[in-house]
Each structure stands twice: as structure tokens, then as C-alpha cells.
Amino acid sequence: MQCFGDVSPEADEPVFHHPWEARVLGLQRSILALGIWNIDVFRYAQESIKPAEYLRWSYYERWITTLTQTSIEKSLVSEEELIAEKGVSIDPSVVQKRLSRRDIHKAFVRGNFERVSNAKPRFNIGDRVKTKQLNPLGHTRLPRYARGKLGTVIALRGTHVFPDSVVDCGAEDPQWLYTVDFSGRELWGEQCDEKLTVSIDAFEPYLLNPEDD
Amino acid sequence: MTKKHHHDHGEMSSLTDVQKRVRALESVLEQKGYVDRDVVNQIIEHFETKVGPHIGARVVARCWTNSEFRDALLDDATTAINAQNDFPDVGHHLIAVENTREMHNIVVCTLCSCYPWDVLGLPPVWYKSAPYRSRVVIQPREVLREFGLELAESINIKVWDSTAETRYLVIPRRPEGTEHLKEADLAKIVTRDSMIGTADLQAYGGGTR
Numbered sequence: 313m314q315c316f317g318d319v320s321p322e323a324d325e326p327v328f329h330h331p332w333e334a335r336v337l338g339l340q341r342s343i344l345a346l347g348i349w350n351i352d353v354f355r356y357a358q359e360s361i362k363p364a365e366y367l368r369w370s371y372y373e374r375w376i377t378t379l380t381q382t383s384i385e386k387s388l389v390s391e392e393e394l395i396a397e398k399g400v401s402i403d404p405s406v407v408q409k410r411l412s413r414r415d416i417h418k419a420f421v422r423g424n425f426e427r428v429s430n431a432k433p434r435f436n437i438g439d440r441v442k443t444k445q446l447n448p449l450g451h452t453r454l455p456r457y458a459r460g461k462l463g464t465v466i467a468l469r470g471t472h473v474f475p476d477s478v479v480d481c482g483a484e485d486p487q488w489l490y491t492v493d494f495s496g497r498e499l500w501g502e503q504c505d506e507k508l509t510v511s512i513d514a515f516e517p518y519l520l521n522p523e524d525d
Numbered sequence: 526m527t528k529k530h531h532h533d534h535g536e537m538s539s540l541t542d543v544q545k546r547v548r549a550l551e552s553v554l555e556q557k558g559y560v561d562r563d564v565v566n567q568i569i570e571h572f573e574t575k576v577g578p579h580i581g582a583r584v585v586a587r588c589w590t591n592s593e594f595r596d597a598l599l600d601d602a603t604t605a606i607n608a609q610n611d612f613p614d615v616g617h618h619l620i621a622v623e624n625t626r627e628m629h630n631i632v633v634c635t636l637c638s639c640y641p642w643d644v645l646g647l648p649p650v651w652y653k654s655a656p657y658r659s660r661v662v663i664q665p666r667e668v669l670r671e672f673g674l675e676l677a678e679s680i681n682i683k684v685w686d687s688t689a690e691t692r693y694l695v696i697p698r699r700p701e702g703t704e705h706l707k708e709a710d711l712a713k714i715v716t717r718d719s720m721i722g723t724a725d726l727q728a729y730g731g732g733t734r
Contacts, residue, residue: 314663316656319671325649327573332547337572338565339551355637371638371653373543380550388559394549396719399556407558419568420576422616422643426650427688453688455635468547469618469691489689500663507681510662513689523532 333372340379341419345411348386351423352475356451357382387450429471434488434516439465442522443492443514451479454518458510461498462522466511467491474515488516534555568672577646578717580613581694584644585720586711588621589699599623608645615643617693622685623696624725629680630695631669631722633661634687645717652721661688672723695720700727 328334344351358366359376366374383389393400411419435441446452447462453475469489477485496508554560584606588595596606602621606612619641622630634640635658640648651657661668665682669675676682685693697719703711718724 314659316654316659319651319654319656319660319668321649321651321718327647329650330570332544334569334573335547335551335565338568339547339554339560341568342565343554358637367655371650376543376547376550380546383550383554384732389550389553389557393553394546397549397551397552402557410559410561411564412561413564413567416564416567420571420643421563421614422690422692424617426617430646453636455686455688457635458686469689472690475689489691491691493683496663504663505666505682507678508684509667509681510684510686511693512686515689 332376336376336379336393337373340375342411343379343388345408345415345418346388346409348388348406348409350473350478351384352451352473352478353382354378355475356479359451388512406499408515425473426470427473427484428487429486431471431488433468433488433490434521435466435468435488436520437467440522441465441490441492441514441519442525443518444520446518448476448480450476452476452518454514455512457499458494458512458514461494463492463498465490465495466493469513473517474517476515476517490514490516490519553564572642572647576613576643578596578644578715578720579712580646581641581644581717581720582712583612583708584694584714585696586708588623588696589711590708592704598696613643618645619623619694620691621694621696622683624698624722626698627679627681629676629682629722629725630693631661631682632693632695633658633666633684635659635662636686636688639687639690639692641694643692644694645720647686649717669723672718674694674723674725695722697724697726 328465344354358374361374361377380394384391388406441463443454443459443461443463446454467490469491471486472489473484474487491511492514493511495507496504496510497506499510551560555562588598594605598621601619602619603615606615622629638648638653639654642648657668662684665684666676687693697715714726718725719726
């Protein structure tokens with residue numbers, strides 16, 4: 313989709329526009345630290361918001377909506393508890409996982425999703441690759457604009473937790489990750505600026521050898 | 526006059542509704558012992574005061590003044606930064622991409638809001654919004670113009686879409702006339718937007734300066 317209008321950067325923007333936004337950030341970090349679900353589940357929950365609402369809501373409104381929804385789905389809280397603002401059923405095993413002051417530094421570093429794998433990479437730097445035309449109902453990190461496109465591998469980034477799999481069946485299923493360059497014209501057509509290159513970080517299951525296609 | 530009734534969706538009531546929902550979730554989780562309010566407060570304080578673009582600015586300034594650090598940074602930014610005693614630790618898979626006379630780098634997350642917050646702080650609203658996310662990958666020159674940056678037609682543009690856990694930090698070009706400045710003073714002139722790629726610290730040929 314296009315036609316979203318001006319970017320309209322705000323000068324000297326505060327970190328949070330309202331105190332409630334700050335609470336949402338703090339809650340999100342604390343909830344993720346429980347380890348009951350991960351960032352891929354959180355992202356997919358946001359992608360599942362109805363488009364008209366997604367575009368209308370502010371960033372942190374999306375966050376509180378999906379945090380609440382996922383917390384209910386994963387039985388962290390119930391709707392009744394939220395309506396009454398009263399916690400009733402307590403799972404001691406979750407209490408044990410609570411982010412503490414001692415471990416707070418975990419919320420200050422980006423998570424590491426690289427995993428050990430014996431798999432050999434299928435592609436090398438310089439290889440021409442074609443992204444698959446895949447449109448799963450679940451979660452994927454292959455952007456729509458980069459499906460079915462010819463690109464070049466410019467870097468190998470190791471083997472990482474595969475988001476599509478995490479959301480689909482809860483398995484980490486580590487896959488090789490590649491940075492792939494595409495010319496602007498390959499992505500957008502001949503009217504595109506010939507000086508534009510766009511890269512994505514693509515998991516191996518997104519990629520084909522063009523000669524096999 | 527508009528009568529207030531339970532279907533009123535004016536801006537004030539929807540703001541109150543959000544505040545209620547935030548309060549309800551935090552309150553219930555706290556009562557159940559699943560989150561610690563003091564920890565939430567500390568997290569907020571960290572993101573409001575401790576982490577921010579001043580970290581990235583120091584990385585850029587050291588890159589400009591120390592060629593050994595620059596080489597290490599371009600090879601593996603995470604390892605290079607974490608090897609420096611006076612920089613806070615950063616997360617894995619941070620990649621530094623350097624602007625040159627011929628190449629201008631810009632970072633985006635079209636899918637959500639992935640951002641190198643450990644070196645730049647939390648992302649601004651525009652970075653996380655539909656116009657930037659959708660337009661910078663197709664018409665970057667027009668988007669940069671909205672930021673007041675005019676890139677000559679001869680400059681190549683590389684847009685890095687952060688679709689996985691790799692994070693990108695743009696190293697802007699060192700402005701002319703700063704040869705006499707020490708690292709600490711150089712860090713003061715590096716802006717957040719120049720490390721995303723929506724600003725530069727000097728105009729390229731064909732620009733306004």
C-alpha cells in the first residue's frame with residue numbers, strides 16, 4: 313500500500329508522549345522476560361490487528377491491546393480479573409519467573425536469537441537468489457514487496473530462531489539468515505530510481521536457487 | 526451539544542479508556558506477583574534517561590578518530606563496541622554501515638519497528654509509522670526531502686530493511702571543518718537522524734550547503 317502521506321517528523325520528540333505509554337513499555341519488557349511467549353508471538357499478534365484499527369491506533373495502543381489479548385490467550389490473566397482489576401488465580405511457577413531487580417539488566421539488552429545448528433548454508437556471498445512467492449496465513453518476516461524477486465546474497469548472519477516456525481508450532485527450528493540486496497528496479501519496476509538498492513534479512517526457507525525455479 | 530453516553534468515542538474518553546486498560550493489566554499482573562512495579566519503574570527510567578542516541582554518537586565519533594576501531598566496527602560492530610571499556614554493552618548482530626561520497630545508507634523496519642535501541646534509544650514515532658515504513662523503500666529521495674535532506678541524483682541509496690534480529694547503525698560522513706575537534710566534541714554534533722540515515726551532517730554535492 314502507498315499513499316500514506318507525509319512522514320511528518322516531530323521536532324524534539326519526547327521518549328513517551330503520555331505516562332501510560334511508559335507503563336506499557338515497562339510492562340512489555342517485564343512480560344516478555346517471563347519467557348511464556350516471545351517477541352515473534354508479540355509481533356504476530358500485532359499483525360493480526362484488523363487493518364483499519366492498526367492504522368488508526370497509536371503505537372502503544374497497539375501494544376497494550378496485544379499485550380492484554382495475548383496475556384488472556386496464554387492464561388496469564390483472565391478477562392474477569394481485568395474487569396474487576398483483581399488478580400485471583402496465581403501460578404507459582406510464573407511468579408518464580410518474574411523479572412527481578414537482580415536480573416533487570418536482561419531488559420536492557422536486545423535478545424539473542426542466534427542458535428547452534430549443524431546445517432550448512434545453502435547459499436554463499438555473491439549468489440543470486442530468488443525469494444519465494446509465499447503468502448502464509450501465519451507469521452512471516454518476508455515482506456510482501458520482496459516476494460518472487462531476484463537478489464544477491466551480500467552477507468551470512470548465522471543460524472537464528474525461525475519466526476515463522478515459532479508462531480506456527482512453537483518450534484525454534486533455527487535457519488540460516490542472509491542479507492539479500494535487490495535493485496530498486498527489480499522490486500518496483502523501470503520507473504524506479506536506478507541508484508536505489510534495498511536489502512532484507514532473509515531466512516533460508518524464503519530463498520530459491522533461480523536455476524531451480 | 527453532544528450528549529455524553531456510553532457510545533461516546535471522543536478523544537478524551539478514548540484516552541481514558543487506554544489508561545484504564547493499562548492500569549488494569551499492570552494492577553492484575555502485579556497483584557499476582559508476575560511483575561514488580563519497581564522493576565517497571567526502573568525499566569522506564571532506563572529508557573528515558575540512560576539509553577539514547579548519545580551512545581551511538583560516541584561510537585560514530587570514535588569511528589571517525591580511531592582507524593583501528595573503525596575497521597573493527599565495520600567488521601563486527603557488536604564485538605568492537607563491547608571491547609571498548611567505556612561503552613555500554615550492546616546486543617548481538619549490530620551492523621555498522623558507513624556513508625561515503627557515493628553511497629547513502631538508510632535504515633527502516635517495514636514490518637514493525639525493529640531499531641538499534643541499545644545505541645540510539647527508543648525509536649521516534651515517525652520511524653514506527655505507516656508513511657515512513659511504506660515509502661522509504663520505494664521513494665527514499667522524496668522521504669529524505671521531507672527531513673530537509675537533498676541528495677544529489679548521482680548518490681547511490683541503500684535502504685536496509687531490518688526484517689530479522691540484525692540491527693543497523695548508519696555511520697554518517699564526518700563533516701568538513703571538524704579536523705581539529707576531539708572525540709568528545711565530535712560526539713556532540715552527531716544527530717540521531719544521521720545514524721538512521723534521514724539526516725546527514727554535511728550536504729553532498731548538489732545539496733543546499
